Amino acid sequence: MTAPLRFAIAVSLCVAAIQARAAITVTDDTGAAVTLSAPAQRVISLAPHVTELLYAAGGGTKMVGAVSYSDYPAEARQLPRVGDNKALDLERIVALKPDLIVVWRHGNAQRQLDRLRELHVPMFFSEPHRLDDVAVSLVKLGQLLGTSTQADAAAATYRHDIATLRARYASRPPVGVFYQVWDQPLMTLNGDHMISDVIALCGGRNVFAKLAPLVPTVSTEAVLAANPEAIVTAAPGATQPNTPLPQLATWRAWPSLTAVANDNLFAIDGDLINRPAPRIAQGAKQLCEDLELARSRRKPGAQ
The missing domain is CATH 3.40.50.1980 (Nitrogenase molybdenum iron protein domain)
Structure with a gap:
């Protein structure tokens, strides 16, 4: 093998190695x-x-x-x-x-x-x-x-924000949460959805976590039976400012429902809570604060 040929092969091998890397x-x-x-x-x-x-x-x-x-x-x-x-x-x-x-x-x-x-x-x-x-x-x-x-x-910044919320809220007394996606028909999210993860981060408990599919339809009777301490929904954000808000106020027809009795009907900017992107840390912070407010509204002796 001639020297020029050996040199050409060596160059080719180097180029291939660089491309592979x-x-x-x-x-x-x-x-x-x-x-x-x-x-x-x-x-x-x-x-x-x-x-x-x-x-x-x-x-x-x-x-x-x-x-x-x-x-x-x-x-x-x-x-x-x-x-x-x-x-x-x-x-x-x-x-x-x-x-x-x-x-x-x-x-x-x-x-x-x-x-x-x-x-x-x-x-x-x-x-x-x-x-x-x-x-x-x-x-x-x-x-x-x-x-x-x-x-x-x-x-790293996102992980720090989530870890801070987890350390502050995850071990707080649990709050039963019904997350309302829509009202007609009445829809929620199960435990496989990221929003359920957010609820848990805040020390909450998704009352319909075990249902299937990912976005199950539920009845009003099922919500009343679950008796959540808080009802949460996504408010229209900058993305869809004209989208109507699911009517949380309709739950006031059942004053014995704990979420209604304690005035724990919360709406969070949908752009912050629905998108699986870094800003969900902001939505999580708001939800954690809402659930902490729900804890503060408990009647004496309530769990």
Whole structure:
């Protein structure tokens, strides 16, 4: 083998080694491996909570598109829109030439996700189920974006905020909570939803945690039988300011219900409590304060 040939082979091997080291692989929330040959430079978000995660992870300058209601931070409002959680604009997505698409599995139609797969663009499925998953998502997205320094810092701040709330409230006397998603029909959330995790963080107990599915329909009689000490719902946030608030006041027709008797009917900004993104720490703080208020309103001798 001649010296020039040996040199060429050596160079090729070095290049291959560098490329191998540059490849980035993380596991998304479905358990699938997502591999990029280099940090993503053109990213599309297909859910508002994903948009928040990407910005928090340091990817704001890399974003080229997002779905409707991606309104936080303020810069996200200027991103080109590629549809919403019901219908995606596939032609617009193709035209934006993404090198990474971050998807909300349960919020985006399966048929359209199948079409997206045909583009052969790497997709990361974001589906945080627990409070701690938000920090994990930040770290993974930071790896894919090449912004680990900012992402890791954001994850550390979020973990600190959650740990502070957990230390202060998780061991407080339990409060039975009915989380009302909607009133007609009457809907709630079971123990697999992140909001149930928030309730537990605050020392609360989701009275319908054992029901299925994730968003079960319940009867008024079931709520009366559970007799929650607090009833909580999401108020319209900046995302959907014109969405009507589930009518908590209707529960006043049952004055013997503990939540009504103690005036523990609470509404929290939906943008803070519903999105599995860093701002859920703010929603959790408000819920913890509300449940602490409920404790303070207990009648003498009440548990």
